[in-house]
Amino acid sequence: MSIKYTYTRIRGFMIVTGSELLKDCRRGGYAVPAFNVDNLESVLGVLGAIEKLSLPAIIQTIPRTLKYGGIGSYSALVRANYKGGADISIHLDHGGDLDVCKKCIDEGYTSVMIDGSALPFDKNVEITRQAVELAHRHGVSVEAELGAIGGKEETESQIKYTEVNEAVEFVKLTGADSLAIGVGTAHGVYKGEPHIAISRIKEIADAVDIPLVLHGASGLSDSVIKECIKAGISKINFATHLRQAFTQGLREGLASADATFDPKTYLPYAIKAVQEAAEGIIKLCRAQA
Numbered sequence: 257m258s259i260k261y262t263y264t265r266i267r268g269f270m271i272v273t274g275s276e277l278l279k280d281c282r283r284g285g286y287a288v289p290a291f292n293v294d295n296l297e298s299v300l301g302v303l304g305a306i307e308k309l310s311l312p313a314i315i316q317t318i319p320r321t322l323k324y325g326g327i328g329s330y331s332a333l334v335r336a337n338y339k340g341g342a343d344i345s346i347h348l349d350h351g352g353d354l355d356v357c358k359k360c361i362d363e364g365y366t367s368v369m370i371d372g373s374a375l376p377f378d379k380n381v382e383i384t385r386q387a388v389e390l391a392h393r394h395g396v397s398v399e400a401e402l403g404a405i406g407g408k409e410e411t412e413s414q415i416k417y418t419e420v421n422e423a424v425e426f427v428k429l430t431g432a433d434s435l436a437i438g439v440g441t442a443h444g445v446y447k448g449e450p451h452i453a454i455s456r457i458k459e460i461a462d463a464v465d466i467p468l469v470l471h472g473a474s475g476l477s478d479s480v481i482k483e484c485i486k487a488g489i490s491k492i493n494f495a496t497h498l499r500q501a502f503t504q505g506l507r508e509g510l511a512s513a514d515a516t517f518d519p520k521t522y523l524p525y526a527i528k529a530v531q532e533a534a535e536g537i538i539k540l541c542r543a544q545a
């Protein structure tokens with residue numbers, strides 16, 4: 257199976273692999289944010305922020321989004337509307353099996369996540385290794401997960417912190433390019449004050465040499481996010497925050513005087529809200545703690 261696209265150069269900027277975007281984060285003391293998109297409008301908002309600030313970001317979709325909008329749609333929307341400004345990656349977030357990874361690679365994703373974190377250690381190693389083999393053959397990088405991030409499936413008490421020695425072993429056995437770790441974050445909206453194990457991030461960052469990924473960052477305070485970056489996080493995922501911005505913008509658009517039956521009169525409010533939210537996050541990920 258041939259890949260339709262891997263690298264696209266636009267005004268000197270490229271759609272590159274995740275590992276390419278993350279390689280200088282630790283040295284530079286910054287993180288690259290990853291934004292979960294749901295539709296054309298959220299894609300336009302995120303791309304607008306990247307172009308305006310000339311700073312890189314990752315655009316990603318979870319399998320449920322691909323089911324909603326079609327597996328080839330999001331890569332096509334990003335590629336059709338990318339105007340440069342900085343390098344970007346198109347990433348599959350929480351890929352559950354090799355099949356969805358393969359399909360996304362075929363659609364031009366430059367980075368995939370294989371999430372075997374719910375499996376026993378050995379099985380997680382096995383599926384991650386297979387994903388790495390598959391993706392690397394196509395010049396695509398792989399994010400894996402070890403430990404557990406809270407939200408939807410787990411309750412707060414089931415958040416499993418990633419063990420340092422297991423992370424070292426896991427990275428060595430799998431060849432993954434980046435690693436999502438469980439350090440107390442949760443997906444969705446936090447019910448109480450989250451407790452993030454900054455020291456655990458630092459211990460893992462000192463022990464493994466691939467970029468570390470923080471999931472469930474929506475709802476964390478700016479200072480906690482900066483602490484996480486300082487401790488060694490290179491990629492930070494934001495989904496809920498952007499969805500909230502989109503919905504708020506859409507409500508404003510529908511209530512505005514410009515709104516008619518034409519979606520193009522009110523959807524730009526949602527694009528603008530997503531862009532503003534993304535700009536704030538991109539700047540935050542560059543701010544020093």
Ligand SMILES: [Zn+2]
Nearest residue numbers: 443471472493
């Ligand atoms: Zn996640």
